[in-house]
Amino acid sequence: MLRARYGAFAATPSAHSAVRIEVELTAPAAGPDDDLQVSFEGGCWMMRRGDFTARWDPVSGRGAVRQAAYPYAIDAVMRIIHSLMLARGGGFLLHSASAVRNGRAVLFSGVSGAGKTTISRLAPPDAILLTDEISYVRGIDGGYRAFGTPFAGELGIAGEDIAAPIGALYFLRKAGRSEVAPVDAPRAAARILRDVLFFARDAALADALFATVCDFLARVPVFELSFEAKPEVWDLVS
Amino acid sequence: MNQGNDKYISRSKSVAARMLGGEMMIMSTWDSTLFSLNQTASVIWKAADGATPLRDIVEREIVANFEVDSETAYRDALELVEELAQHGILKIADEPHR
Numbered sequence: 001m002l003r004a005r006y007g008a009f010a011a012t013p014s015a016h017s018a019v020r021i022e023v024e025l026t027a028p029a030a031g032p033d034d035d036l037q038v039s040f041e042g043g044c045w046m047m048r049r050g051d052f053t054a055r056w057d058p059v060s061g062r063g064a065v066r067q068a069a070y071p072y073a074i075d076a077v078m079r080i081i082h083s084l085m086l087a088r089g090g091g092f093l094l095h096s097a098s099a100v101r102n103g104r105a106v107l108f109s110g111v112s113g114a115g116k117t118t119i120s121r122l123a124p125p126d127a128i129l130l131t132d133e134i135s136y137v138r139g140i141d142g143g144y145r146a147f148g149t150p151f152a153g154e155l156g157i158a159g160e161d162i163a164a165p166i167g168a169l170y171f172l173r174k175a176g177r178s179e180v181a182p183v184d185a186p187r188a189a190a191r192i193l194r195d196v197l198f199f200a201r202d203a204a205l206a207d208a209l210f211a212t213v214c215d216f217l218a219r220v221p222v223f224e225l226s227f228e229a230k231p232e233v234w235d236l237v238s
Numbered sequence: 239m240n241q242g243n244d245k246y247i248s249r250s251k252s253v254a255a256r257m258l259g260g261e262m263m264i265m266s267t268w269d270s271t272l273f274s275l276n277q278t279a280s281v282i283w284k285a286a287d288g289a290t291p292l293r294d295i296v297e298r299e300i301v302a303n304f305e306v307d308s309e310t311a312y313r314d315a316l317e318l319v320e321e322l323a324q325h326g327i328l329k330i331a332d333e334p335h336r
Contacts, residue, residue, distance in 0.1 A: 185259035190272050198270065203252060206267035210254035217258060 005071050007158045009150040022064045038199040047080055056081050083197045087209040091138035093197040098130040098146045099123055104167030105146035106237055107135050109195045114172040117154040122231045131159040144216055168221050168238055175226035178233040188222040246331045247319050248288030253327055264327050288335030
């Protein structure tokens with residue numbers, strides 16, 4: 001099930017794996033809609049939701065999940081762990097589609113219904129999809145790169161396991177015609193923070209994440225992309 | 239300069255602050271709520287050390303640098319810090335922080 005879902009992202013476990021999670025299957029006690037709790041206890045991050053409990057040691061990278069036999073629980077755990085790792089390491093997960101075209105990555109951010117999957121479906125043949133749901137952003141060598149993720153939205157397919165420097169971030173808005181307008185950094189901060197995945201109520205991590213987001217916005221141009229669902233919208237994307 | 243019954247303001251430890259695009263951005267580390275402070279609010283935020291009376295901050299940072307009289311500036315500053323305190327960005331005390 002996991003290999004089918006994660007495709008090329010499902011690596012063979014090794015002693016060198018940065019994250020290694022053991023999965024124990026159980027019957028679900030409640031549904032996935034129960035409140036998620038993430039806390040740091042005894043040197044480990046503890047994650048609890050109706051359909052899983054998980055523990056992860058950020059030093060060793062080892063952890064364990066007790067969950068029902070369906071993919072959404074491990075998906076949530078992986079998102080939480082990576083959001084924690086990235087917050088400490090100068091990156092973040094963003095609710096956004098992303099694709100690589102002409103060697104540069106472009107991100108299309110927005111909440112459910114904003115058009116992430118739609119813009120992904122409209123992508124030209126030379127665009128390589130990184131994700132239609134959750135983008136993986138890391139600061140590297142004074143710039144920011146977007147990586148492909150297995151976290152799929154309505155498109156239902158994992159992104160390509162590649163990375164590219166980020167050329168621009170677009171906030172999506174469905175409209176009757178397509179146009180693009182720049183967004184200044186303070187306004188962009190308010191919008192991007194709504195779309196950044198961050199689950200831990202930890203002041204130090206939140207401070208680090210905020211520093212990363214501000215640095216990202218100082219380096220990456222941000223636009224609002226109002227778009228009509230036609231392939232020509234990609235002509236507006238730099 | 240402190241006239242007694244003054245307020246002492248300090249920055250909350252539950253926020254992160256950064257300058258971005260010329261604006262002071264304050265994020266609550268509890269719920270990621272974001273606030274943007276204007277120039278005057280930024281000046282007061284930076285001076286909120288918990289030890290300096292608010293009236294001294296207003297005289298030193300606002301009245302000395304902007305065309306405004308002391309009482310108007312203090313009244314506006316008090317209103318501002320009370321609003322920021324309601325959002326958990328600042329803390330207001332009747333005594334200096336020790």
